[in-house]
Amino acid sequence: MAExxxxxxxxxxxxxxxxxxxxxxxxxxxxxxxxxxxxxxxxRTMVRAAIPALIVLSPFWFIPMSLYLHxxxxxxxxxxFVLFSHALNKVYRRxxxxxxxxxxxxxxxxxxxxxxxxxxxxxAKYGPxxxxxxxxxx
Numbered sequence: 001m002a003e004x005x006x007x008x009x010x011x012x013x014x015x016x017x018x019x020x021x022x023x024x025x026x027x028x029x030x031x032x033x034x035x036x037x038x039x040x041x042x043x044r045t046m047v048r049a050a051i052p053a054l055i056v057l058s059p060f061w062f063i064p065m066s067l068y069l070h071x072x073x074x075x076x077x078x079x080x081f082v083l084f085s086h087a088l089n090k091v092y093r094r095x096x097x098x099x100x101x102x103x104x105x106x107x108x109x110x111x112x113x114x115x116x117x118x119x120x121x122x123x124a125k126y127g128p129x130x131x132x133x134x135x136x137x138x
Contacts, residue, residue, distance in 0.1 A: 019048045023099055036093045037106035042086075045093055049085035053078055 009031050010018055018024050024032055035041065057074045085092075094104035 020052075026101070029100060029102060032097070032100045033102055033106055036097050036102075037109050039110065041093060041107070042089050045089050046082065046085050049092075050078075050082055053081045 006027055007025070008028055010024055010028060014022075014024060018032075035044065057078055060073050061070055063070075090107055093107040097104045097106055
């Protein structure tokens with residue numbers, strides 16, 4: 001058990017559990033931070049959301065029927081599933097960061113770094129913002 005507490009990356013069973021909601025030990029926080037806030041986090045989260053849908057829908061493809069019918073029985077379910085996973089991606093990643101005791105703002109870290117020059121130009125031209133912060137300041 002002591003060996004498990006010092007690991008910095010999850011083993012395959014921990015990874016599968018992590019992908020679908022389990023919390024990893026605190027020794028893996030750096031890995032979780034990179035997984036949920038690093039480059040490619042959006043795509044990884046969408047793929048993890050799509051896998052259960054594909055597993056549930058795959059039996060339809062074993063029923064003998066035309067390609068048109070296969071597509072018309074599975075795509076109306078799968079496409080909204082993918083769209084919702086994209087729309088709620090940031091919400092889900094923030095929840096997972098909070099679940100692991102990390103700052104939820106890490107989900108936007110790369111975007112903030114990428115857009116820092118825009119914010120700096122705004123401050124240089126108009127000065128710093130005053131008043132209550134908005135949801136866009138996250």
